[in-house]
Amino acid sequence: MLVVLASPLLAGVPIPVGTEVRILLHQLSFGLLFPQPCPSGTSPLQCTAWTEILWYAVLPEVLLALLVGAALGLSGAALQGTFRNPLADPYLLGISSGGTLGAAFLFIFRLGVAQANLVLPLLAFIGSLGTGVVILLASRYLGGSVETLLLVGVALANVLSAILSVVLLFNPVGSIQVSFWLLGGLGGATWDRDGLVLGGLLMAGAPLLLLGRELNLLQLGGDVAQSLGVDARRVRNRLLLLASVATSIAVAFTGIIGFVGLISPHVVRRVWSSDYRAVLPGSALVGAAFLLLAHDLSVVAVPTVVLPVGLFTAFVGAPFFFLLLFRHRRGVYMGGGA
Amino acid sequence: MSASRPVEVEDLSVRFGARSALSRVSWTASAGELVALAGPNGSGKSTLLRACLGLLAPTQGTVRLFGTDCGQLSIRERARRVAWVPQEEAPRDNLRLIEYVLFGRYAHLPPFTGESADDRRTAERALAEAGLADRAESGILELSGGERQRLLLARALAQETPLLLLDEPTAHLDIGHQLDLFERVRRQVRDRGLCAIAAMHDLNLAARFADRILVLSHGRLVSDGPPESVLSVPLLREVWGVETELRRDPHSHRPYLLPLRAAAEGRLSSPADRRLGPVHVVGGGGSASPVLRRLVDEGFHVTAGALPLLDTDADTAAELGIPFSAEVPFAPIGELARVRTQELLSTARAVVIAPVPTGPGNLVNLELVEALGHPERVLWLNRRADLDYTGGRANELAERLLTRGATEVNDLDALVDQLRRVIPAASFPAAVALS
Incomplete structure (x- = not known):
């Protein structure tokens, strides 16, 4: 994990590792430790530049990767558990379509492009969460079975995609921006944004982590869970709402990053336990580590160019996942962690 | 709670759209009684069980569990009064038996707390009663069909409810496991004074173990009483459409039927x-x-x-x-x-x-x-x-x-x-x- 943490620091600009650590500690301790973080012989200007780069460019991105990875991992685990389907992922309910449409509005109508820093996430967030809530309400009105929920989700996602296509058809410029956004990226990370993501993640994630036992029981089927004392419908709605919030936060700040939410729960189940009290926090950790790794690779893969991180989650994730499938047959524990 | 019976069903009707699944069924069950619910496919056995579990709401009439209307009990309270052994369950995750049985303790746990040592002891005792004491740490996917069904029984026993509902629990079991399971249920009913209600297709098994047989046909209760008075050649012909011969089991002295052919x-x-x-x-x-x-x-x-x-x-x-x-x-x-x-x-x-x-x-x-x-x-x-x-x-x-x-x-x-x-x-x- 530490290696993963350290790697991006080496990425964009070559900074000696020792110096890097010292700069970090200097900043973290508000200047108390290592008053002179840079080795003697480095010009003060360079030292300042390194500090700035680390503190204001690299570190927020690292933190964003960790937070978003955790949100996606957690949301994926919750949805796989709720739907009892190993193929469920955070975008299952069409949340991504809603987010994309929200973001597209910004690109197309150029709403406050100048101060786009928070408008884009806000629109995407509203689009995503709005979609999630609409689906939940609609399915409740229609009877509330899992199948209804999925069908409503698929239907709504298609409608939203259709609207998006129509809108983009008349806005070629906007469509390029939207497709970049769709690939997902951690660019534009700032401490402020990280703070917002952290806040949202705590709000949605903490209650989610408390539902592990209920998720275990839901795996036996709604009726059995209910006969054991779980209010299956209420727990399911709560899970979906919280997972929607977690996903929406991720979508708002980083676009659509695939694969993290899908495979993190599987990794935990394979190497650790299928008890949801372990799968939920485990998926958050694995998701965080995984997205950071993908982020690092996206930075170093092609010098001077930062590729969209969404590409790397698939490139790295898929082979790793295959390896895991082959190595760990059912019920075999190998120990260790990601 | 006037000497409240485990189950009192009064004038119960359940309708799915235009189809009537149960119409005007009334009956009660007492503590210390093993009741078999019999009837051909689609006669309403499962519907009746599910109504007793609160999994579906009556269209008309009431189901009372220990004196309280089933619909007014919270899901948690209900789970402390009635436990369910489903026909089968296909678990995917290889949990340990003890973990699976501990699920039965859920309704007894205060929110956001783990299982106590007491809960664990209860779960272990339930496993022992189901004859799985030595397998507590095995994975559930390693169990045979018969053992898996006993595991479901253990989970229900861990719930420590005075009422047990079983939905054709032996439908997929060989004859040895069928007898074994019902002997265990019988013992619980006798020793603990539980009330057990089991939907059963095998009428000989029902005649052998049940104190009472309830016969449903097209959603109506057509017969209710001890096996020897309920099972008769005309009833079997009328309700199941089979020609049978009734004998007497020389060991249990319960009726024993020999199916001859479909009428x-x-x-x-x-x-x-x-x-x-x-x-x-x-x-x-x-x-x-x-x-x-x-x-x-x-x-x-x-x-x-x-x-x-x-x-x-x-x-x-x-x-x-x-x-x-x-x-x-x-x-x-x-x-x-x-x-x-x-x-x-x-x-x-x-x-x-x-x-x-x-x-x-x-x-x-x-x-x-x-x-x-x-x-x-x-x-x-x-x-x-x-x-x-x-x-x-x-x-x-x-x-x-x-x-x-x-x-x-x-x-x-x-x-x-x-x-x-x-x-x-x-x-x-x-x-x-x-x-």
Whole structure:
């Protein structure tokens, strides 16, 4: 994990590792430790530049990767558990379509492009969460079975995609921006944004982590869970709402990053336990580590160019996942962690 | 809570759209009672169980659990009163048995806390009661089908509820595991005073283990009582559409049924009047039993008599639901039995005489047959002159009948063939004649 943490620091600009650590500690301790973080012989200007780069460019991105990875991992685990389907992922309910449409509005109508820093996430967030809530309400009105929920989700996602296509058809410029956004990226990370993501993640994630036992029981089927004392419908709605919030936060700040939410729960189940009290926090950790790794690779893969991180989650994730499938047959524990 | 019964169902109806799954069912179950819920597929067994579990709401009427309306109990409270053993469960994750059984403790846990040492002890005890104590740490995917079903029982027992509902828990099990599971349930009912209600397809299993059998048909309660009073040949024909033979299990003294075949389409919904006959059988001492069984099998409407009570043939007739005239054991046929026999004979379209030893006490049976005046409708099965203990009067009577048109037959097949020929064609019901 530490290696993963350290790697991006080496990425964009070559900074000696020792110096890097010292700069970090200097900043973290508000200047108390290592008053002179840079080795003697480095010009003060360079030292300042390194500090700035680390503190204001690299570190927020690292933190964003960790937070978003955790949100996606957690949301994926919750949805796989709720739907009892190993193929469920955070975008299952069409949340991504809603987010994309929200973001597209910004690109197309150029709403406050100048101060786009928070408008884009806000629109995407509203689009995503709005979609999630609409689906939940609609399915409740229609009877509330899992199948209804999925069908409503698929239907709504298609409608939203259709609207998006129509809108983009008349806005070629906007469509390029939207497709970049769709690939997902951690660019534009700032401490402020990280703070917002952290806040949202705590709000949605903490209650989610408390539902592990209920998720275990839901795996036996709604009726059995209910006969054991779980209010299956209420727990399911709560899970979906919280997972929607977690996903929406991720979508708002980083676009659509695939694969993290899908495979993190599987990794935990394979190497650790299928008890949801372990799968939920485990998926958050694995998701965080995984997205950071993908982020690092996206930075170093092609010098001077930062590729969209969404590409790397698939490139790295898929082979790793295959390896895991082959190595760990059912019920075999190998120990260790990601 | 007036001495609250575990389950009180009052005027319960459940409707799915236009289809009525249960209509106006009322019954109660007591503590210390094992109730079997029987009925053909689609008769409403599962619906009734699910209504008791609160998994579906009644369209009309109420289900009360220990005095409280099921719908007013919270899901958690309900789970502390009633536990469920489903027909099967297909777990995907290889949890340990003890973890699985601990799920049963959920309704007893305060929110956001783990299981206590007490919960663990309860779970371990439940595993022991299900005969899985030594497997507590194994993975559930390693269990056989029978063990898995016992695991579900253990989970339900860990719930520590006074009421246990089982939905065909042995549907997929071999006979050994079937007996084992119900013996365990039986023990819980006896030792703990639980009330257990099990939907069951195997009526012999139900007759053997249940204190009471409830029979549902098309969503209605058609019979409710101890196995020996509920299970009868006509009921089985009416409700399940099967021809059966009822015996008595010599060990448990419970009724034991032998399914013969599905009732023919025409007979399925039709009562006795559309069957072939009636055929009256004269027998005694067990000589007529094979004849009675075979004729019922073949779909004839059969009567018999006069027979002494407690005689093998009388028992067989009672089992098969055959009307017969009776006399007290070891007594000559008296006036009452004579009149009753005459009545039966007068409606008979054919008479079968089984190879019964004839003495002064029962010669009157043969005399009544002769007096009927239709020797051409009399079939004599395996007639033996040496069974005449009347000093020749029986044999003389037989000779007379045979010379006037009665037929001797040597086996049951020939008897059935001959009967179909003798009984006038006009009396064949159309449905049977066409099939």
